[in-house]
Amino acid sequence: MRIAIQGATGSFHHIAAEHWFGSGNDYICCETFGDVFTALSEKKADSAVVAIENSRFGSITEVYDLLLEHKFPIVGEVAEQIHQQLIGLPGAKLTDIDEVYSHPVALGQTSRFLDSKLKNAEKVEFFDTAAAVEHIKRIGSIHNAAIAGHLAAEMHNMRILAKNIEDEQQNYTRFLIIKNGRTVVKNANKTSLVLQTDHQPSALYRAMGIFAKRNVNLTKLQSRPISGKVWKYQFYIDVETAGKQLDDIRHDLIADGCKVTILGQYMADPKTYED
Amino acid sequence: MRIAIQGATGSFHHIAAEHWFGSGNDYICCETFGDVFTALSEKKADSAVVAIENSRFGSITEVYDLLLEHKFPIVGEVAEQIHQQLIGLPGAKLTDIDEVYSHPVALGQTSRFLDSKLKNAEKVEFFDTAAAVEHIKRIGSIHNAAIAGHLAAEMHNMRILAKNIEDEQQNYTRFLIIKNGRTVVKNANKTSLVLQTDHQPSALYRAMGIFAKRNVNLTKLQSRPISGKVWKYQFYIDVETAGKQLDDIRHDLIADGCKVTILGQYMADPKTYED
Numbered sequence: 362m363r364i365a366i367q368g369a370t371g372s373f374h375h376i377a378a379e380h381w382f383g384s385g386n387d388y389i390c391c392e393t394f395g396d397v398f399t400a401l402s403e404k405k406a407d408s409a410v411v412a413i414e415n416s417r418f419g420s421i422t423e424v425y426d427l428l429l430e431h432k433f434p435i436v437g438e439v440a441e442q443i444h445q446q447l448i449g450l451p452g453a454k455l456t457d458i459d460e461v462y463s464h465p466v467a468l469g470q471t472s473r474f475l476d477s478k479l480k481n482a483e484k485v486e487f488f489d490t491a492a493a494v495e496h497i498k499r500i501g502s503i504h505n506a507a508i509a510g511h512l513a514a515e516m517h518n519m520r521i522l523a524k525n526i527e528d529e530q531q532n533y534t535r536f537l538i539i540k541n542g543r544t545v546v547k548n549a550n551k552t553s554l555v556l557q558t559d560h561q562p563s564a565l566y567r568a569m570g571i572f573a574k575r576n577v578n579l580t581k582l583q584s585r586p587i588s589g590k591v592w593k594y595q596f597y598i599d600v601e602t603a604g605k606q607l608d609d610i611r612h613d614l615i616a617d618g619c620k621v622t623i624l625g626q627y628m629a630d631p632k633t634y635e636d
Numbered sequence: 637m638r639i640a641i642q643g644a645t646g647s648f649h650h651i652a653a654e655h656w657f658g659s660g661n662d663y664i665c666c667e668t669f670g671d672v673f674t675a676l677s678e679k680k681a682d683s684a685v686v687a688i689e690n691s692r693f694g695s696i697t698e699v700y701d702l703l704l705e706h707k708f709p710i711v712g713e714v715a716e717q718i719h720q721q722l723i724g725l726p727g728a729k730l731t732d733i734d735e736v737y738s739h740p741v742a743l744g745q746t747s748r749f750l751d752s753k754l755k756n757a758e759k760v761e762f763f764d765t766a767a768a769v770e771h772i773k774r775i776g777s778i779h780n781a782a783i784a785g786h787l788a789a790e791m792h793n794m795r796i797l798a799k800n801i802e803d804e805q806q807n808y809t810r811f812l813i814i815k816n817g818r819t820v821v822k823n824a825n826k827t828s829l830v831l832q833t834d835h836q837p838s839a840l841y842r843a844m845g846i847f848a849k850r851n852v853n854l855t856k857l858q859s860r861p862i863s864g865k866v867w868k869y870q871f872y873i874d875v876e877t878a879g880k881q882l883d884d885i886r887h888d889l890i891a892d893g894c895k896v897t898i899l900g901q902y903m904a905d906p907k908t909y910e911d
Contacts, residue, residue: 416866419697420859486761531866562853569841578837580867582859584695591691591806592855592908633867 365389365397365406368464368489371513375491377441377536378410392488394424398431401541409433409539415443416533418469420583425597428539428553428624435553435625436546437538440632444532445471447523448494448514453503455522458482462493463508471508474526482506494519535633539625549603549626551580554611556596557587559618565596571613577602580633601629640664640672640681643739643764646788650766652716652811653685667763669699673706676816684708684814690718691808693744695858700872703814703828703899710828710900711821712813715907719807720746722798723769723789728778730797733757737768738783746783749801757781769794810908814900824878824901826855829886831871832862834893840871846888852877855908876904 364386366374375388389406391397400406411427414420428435445467449458461468461475462485468475475484487493490509497505498517506522507513514521537553558564572579581599586592602610603626614621639661641649650663664681666672675681686702689695703710720742724733736743736750737760743750750759762768765784772780773792781797782788789796812828833839847854856874861867877885878901889896 414861416861417863419861422694529864531864533866562851563848565854565857566841566844566848569844573838573841576837579840582840582857582869582871584857584859586689586691586694588692589804589806591808594857596857 362386362408363389363406365391365400365409367391367394367397367411369491369495371491371494371510371516372489373441373443373510373534374410374412374536376510376512377439377534380441381410381437381439381538382408394421394427398427398433401433401539402431404541407541410536411539412534413537414535414581415466415470416531417529418466421466422583422585424537425583425585428537429555429622432622432624433539433541434544435537435627436540436544437627438535438551438630438633439538440533440535440630442532443470443527443534444510444525445508445527446511446514446521447474447506447526448509448519449497449506449522450501450503451518451520453506453520453522457503458506458522459504460485461506461508462487462496464488464490464493467508470528470532471526473528474523478523491516533632535630538627546625546627548628551599551601551629552603552607552626553597553599553624555622555624556598556614557620558596560593564618567617568614568619571610571617572600575602575606575610577606577610637661637683638664638681640666640675640684642666642669642672642686644766644770646766646769646785646791647764648716648718648785648809649685649687649811651785651787652714652809655716656685656712656714656813657683669696669702673702673708676708676814677706679816682816685811686814687809688812689810689856690741690745691806692804693741696741697858697860699812700858700860703812704830704897707897707899708814708816709819710812710902711815711819712902713810713826713905713908714813715808715810715905717807718745718802718809719785719800720783720802721786721789721796722749722781722801723784723794724772724781724797725776725778726793726795728781728795728797732778733781733797734779735760736781736783737762737772739763739765739768742783745803745807746801748803749798753798766791808907810905813902821902823903826874826876826904827878827882827901828872828874828899830897830899831873831889832895833871835868839893842892843889843894846885846892847875850877850881850885852881852885
């Protein structure tokens, strides 16, 4: 199978994809999330794995926008516990480092470590964690470090200068599995959908009542601007239901004046449940 | 007055600050939003102006997090219509450009223009729009351009190569005015608050009912992770009320098990109302 991921092999997207699909697949490594969706559109990939949120950093809103724009179905989710490593050349020491390369999210996840141990080092945003490791290897300076997962250090024979430097030990990223083409997931128990209300006061409150009266739990509520409409928002909602009950909810929402777009029905990863 | 802004003079923060405070003030130009809040904490600034959302790009979640962390009161808001300019050296033409520097939000706001007219140019993220203009002026290559407001081009005697290149003509950024020290705003009609529910199913629905039964309109609902709590969210809410009615709402929310933090009560900018 051809799987599009954001970032290089060795990245957390790669790790998440291996957990979902197993080994022996081909990877289409894309620089941006936009490129991942283009790879699906152009049928260069059969599936894709995209990060949608980190438990500390929050939603990756660009991916929310792309999901609605392209409407490839979500067929699964996988939550990965993220451990970030400070990675340098084999001869480097922590005190040598004056430039740190990584993805903005990884820089955000390790800001407490960076602010205390590498206060004066310049933080350079890079499109991918694992590619940042490749980049500093190519430069070959002991003054450069990258932040990435352990797999990237191993793949490139680099040294871990500081281990598990993430600010919060309970640091998870939730990845979505999306598929090129229609599909029905058996035993789905979770639905991702986009809701546009009629923009009247209390419209969102009424819509949430439609879930509440069935005791359906919302696990996520993410507002995003509606393109072309100033100060109007749509809501990306994850709910713990699917199938017939979801059909009923959708019917009631539409009857109440909402526009509903189903992004996918799939099995929840138990690691995404609240503690 | 000493006003901290993110970015250089000539930036949209500068323009918003002049609209609010008038001219004749001193500016503390900060590279990051974190630095803006540090300038207030260290009493190097009396007030600050921070962008909180763009009508196309959405919330600047980092600022939401900083508002709650530091709790400097919000005393006002100002919405600026954003026109982005492609700016180059006086001798440059659009066809010369192979590198475009700007803030990620400005790159996002002009992606349609960039994808059509500068498809092969490299997009380089910079910490500020106006500073990107300074940067390409210093480099001095006709192959570099920056995206910024017209004021930055004028201040640096640079050429506008393409005018008003934002994807959406109705493109506004909402800025908050925050103050170093407690204050009461007269005639406040809007409140920003942070709500933590008790994490039971329907808790947010019940909380929204407390607003709805008073016909109080929510103009913004932004979820953010709660630091240290995996898959738990708090809600940043803007409501069209203040004063006594807000006190009553706060009382009811607390009685229902919510934790409520008031970030500020202030006058709504009419440009932030829905069409």
